[in-house]
Amino acid sequence: MTSISLPPPFSLIALDRIDSTNDEAKRQAANGAGHGTVVWAGEQTAGRGRRGRLWVSPPGNLHCSFLLHPGNTPATAPQLAFVAAVALCDALLELLPAAPFKVKWPNDLLAGGRKIAGMLLEQGSPWIILGVGVDIAHAPDPALYPTTCLRQLGSGAGPFDVLAGFCGHLAPWYERWRQEGFAPIRQAWLARAAGIGGPVTVRLADDTKFDGRFIGLDEEGALLVETSDKKCKAILAGDVFFSE
């Protein structure tokens, strides 16, 4: 690929094809790569989603992983998921200002209720890897959720345009998080959130499901759901479905 660069603090490693950009970022970390390293691959042959799910990663979509050293504790690292979701939402809105982009807990991006981007974060020591996939040219076949892509929404942007735009928004949001903590991030996320106040179905790790109403985020980023018996549950991990 051509010599292209990203705004600071990011430095790009561009590859035509890799198994998984998250795995490559881990290998780069083990070899001493520093904060801000971005692994970008035209194609992933073993792209991963949450809990071992496949992330379909054809050429034309964006698949990249950020190696970051936030220098905070494991307990606050998950907040980075929201930082990244807010930044990506703003980056996509910059490309298509009229498109109905929303964030979905914790860090998916939706356009008109259809999934267009997802993220997967993996913690190491002292780094954290932020993996980002954005469907640009191709919308994968719907698995758990309906899908769309930027091209279907009328954008002619390419993967690098989206990556550069995301970096431009991630840097200031990341700094804000480092300096001011989670409160402004939480507020920004809530202002961009899909489905607040509406019905949701949550599927937990043990495959149990329950229905409720999405009432907000707690101070750590857990999803708050009010159940039919008026109890509030804080969800730390699970699949969230908005009822039609």
Next chain:
Amino acid sequence: MAKTPIDSELVRSLAALLDETHLTEIEYEAAGLRIRVARQAASPVSYPAPPAAPAAAVAAPPPLASSPASTSASEDPSNHPGAVKSPMVGVAYLSPEPGATRFVNVGDTVSEGQTLLLIEAMKTFNPIRAPRAGRVVSILVNDGQPVEFGEPLLIVE
């Protein structure tokens, strides 16, 4: 606004007296004025103990609907020197993905740095690694179970 003037000198004297005598509480009454000074530590007489474990309520993890691996009160595993504790609230996974073989089983010998389980919170995955080489003598959580900060996850001896 009509305010009762506060005799701060008197309060100071009483507080000093409290320190001097190592009492927990002094009540002083004179000329229709009553002042009580007390220290908070262990004063069950006039101050009810704060409600138990408010910190746990604030964190508000999902309720443990399915009971966790029984951690009987007889021997608190968190006091065990080989306890590996959770660095964050989240959901514990014993295998890398559903249906896959577990990272470790009871009886396994593990090396330092080996992944023992995963904790997920907000789609952020944190591998919990063995702090030292040893043998896994018990696993204290179930797959998919919510865990608290500092909760013992397993014991490596």
